Amino acid sequence: MRTYTPKKLAALLLLLPLAACSGQTGAPAGSVPAGQSPVQTPNAGSEAGEGTDAGTDPNEANGTDGADGKAEPGADGAAADTGNDGKSATSGSGGTGAGSGGSVTDGLTGETEIAAERLETPWEIQFAGDTVYMTLRGGSIAKVSGGRQTVQPVSLDPGVLEAGEGGMLGFALAPDFAESRAAYVYHTYGEGDGIRNRVIRIEEEPSGSGWTETAVLLDGIPGARVHDGGRIAFGPDGMLYVTTGDAQDESSAQDTGSVAGKILRMTPEGGVPGDNPIADSYVYSYGHRNSQGIDWLADGTMYASEHGPSGNPGGHDEMNEIVPGANYGWPDVLGDESGEGLTPPLYHTGEEAIAPSGIAATPDGKVLVANLRGESLTSFDPETGEMADVLSGVGRIRDVAVHDGQVYVLTNNTDGRGSPAEGDDKLLILR
Ligand SMILES: [Ca+2]
Numbered sequence: 001m002r003t004y005t006p007k008k009l010a011a012l013l014l015l016l017p018l019a020a021c022s023g024q025t026g027a028p029a030g031s032v033p034a035g036q037s038p039v040q041t042p043n044a045g046s047e048a049g050e051g052t053d054a055g056t057d058p059n060e061a062n063g064t065d066g067a068d069g070k071a072e073p074g075a076d077g078a079a080a081d082t083g084n085d086g087k088s089a090t091s092g093s094g095g096t097g098a099g100s101g102g103s104v105t106d107g108l109t110g111e112t113e114i115a116a117e118r119l120e121t122p123w124e125i126q127f128a129g130d131t132v133y134m135t136l137r138g139g140s141i142a143k144v145s146g147g148r149q150t151v152q153p154v155s156l157d158p159g160v161l162e163a164g165e166g167g168m169l170g171f172a173l174a175p176d177f178a179e180s181r182a183a184y185v186y187h188t189y190g191e192g193d194g195i196r197n198r199v200i201r202i203e204e205e206p207s208g209s210g211w212t213e214t215a216v217l218l219d220g221i222p223g224a225r226v227h228d229g230g231r232i233a234f235g236p237d238g239m240l241y242v243t244t245g246d247a248q249d250e251s252s253a254q255d256t257g258s259v260a261g262k263i264l265r266m267t268p269e270g271g272v273p274g275d276n277p278i279a280d281s282y283v284y285s286y287g288h289r290n291s292q293g294i295d296w297l298a299d300g301t302m303y304a305s306e307h308g309p310s311g312n313p314g315g316h317d318e319m320n321e322i323v324p325g326a327n328y329g330w331p332d333v334l335g336d337e338s339g340e341g342l343t344p345p346l347y348h349t350g351e352e353a354i355a356p357s358g359i360a361a362t363p364d365g366k367v368l369v370a371n372l373r374g375e376s377l378t379s380f381d382p383e384t385g386e387m388a389d390v391l392s393g394v395g396r397i398r399d400v401a402v403h404d405g406q407v408y409v410l411t412n413n414t415d416g417r418g419s420p421a422e423g424d425d426k427l428l429i430l431r
Contacts, residue, residue, distance in 0.1 A: 050165060050307055050355040050372050103364045104407050105379055105390055108430050116144045116427035121415045124171040125401040125408055137167030153210040158189040164225025170232035186230045188223050195223035199242055217270030222247035222260040227290040236300050239273055240266050245290035250331035253287050261288050263322060277325030287328040293359035303367050305356035315353045318345035319380050347385050358399030370397040377409055391430060
């Protein structure tokens with residue numbers, strides 16, 4: 001395992017994201033018909049959502065990083081991208097770290113090492129061998145390879161709309177990334193005066209200079225300034241799973257004819273798998289308010305984090321075990337309130353809000369949870385239903401990954417709802 005040090009980042013190379021969009025677009029494999037679900041206008045809503053400042057525009061605090069140097073073509077050409085081992089210890093990695101039975105959190109000191117810094121609103125971590133890729137909400141990808149950090153533009157049509165909680169969010173390298181250089185992203189875009197989201201396939205240029213859109217898997221997913229969901233991940237079955245938010249239309253979460261407020265399951269080409277729980281539907285589970293974290297334990301059990309409602313009553317953030325076809329209750333029930341046909345969470349926070357985002361299963365059967373408002377990394381034990389503190393003191397945390405037996409977290413203090421420290425946002429390795 002290579003280790004990154006701040007010294008190696010002295011030559012910080014940033015490339016401005018493309019302002020114009022010129023990417024090619026493949027034929028959509030799936031599309032949500034206009035009118036099937038209400039589209040939120042860009043200024044709708046004032047809910048605190050995943051943050052702490054009700055009614056403020058989280059974008060207002062963004063865009064302050066004026067660094068715009070040039071990336072060196074080929075700077076990462078020597079990267080040892082030996083394959084995609086994703087972000088989870090359970091996704092087929094040949095990692096040499098903690099094996100089954102060991103704990104990746106044992107012996108942690110609370111200290112962290114900086115693996116990347118000055119990231120502008122990063123969202124999701126992916127690994128390809130020793131190379132780290134991270135989506136940035138504004139619409140580009142940060143890459144750390146061979147001790148160099150660059151920002152890669154992503155050519156998309158339509159381009160990324162960074163509004164509220166939306167932007168370039170979820171990110172999953174293709175299982176055959178070492179050969180295909182392909183990845184999948186979930187991003188927000190504008191359609192008319194509305195906000196929508198889509199899942200697309202992109203490919204990295206051979207030179208590493210950027211990424212280009214190659215196919216649309218699903219577009220027209222209802223969006224809003226808050227509750228855009230956005231996590232994507234390949235499951236152990238090779239299918240792509242996608243979390244969507246209710247896009248501030250609460251009732252859509254209970255409507256299995258809408259893809260809002262759901263966890264979706266699709267083929268890598270964007271088709272509906274023949275064994276989905278609802279025939280001819282992407283819907284894998286429903287009744288979700290705004291899930292931003294999914295992962296699988298080694299035994300194949302799937303978990304999801306979910307944001308409970310802000311305001312009154314607040315809190316009620318959840319951890320759920322995801323079962324195909326199940327209804328997780330939003331907006332009909334809160335916390336562990338019961339209802340016929342509804343699946344209660346394994347854990348909820350009561351009146352407290354932690355705003356959980358990315359999660360990562362560990363080899364010893366725990367689920368690490370990145371908390372935004374909670375400004376912490378916690379460890380959920382599905383066997384006991386307890387949540388334990390692992391790390392705090394680094395501000396808001398958007399994502400967590402386990403790679404080669406080490407725990408990585410991605411801070412989110414530049415998202416407009418935090419207080420950025422020097423060098424934020426950062427990718428940190430727990431020591
Ligand atoms: Ca629920």
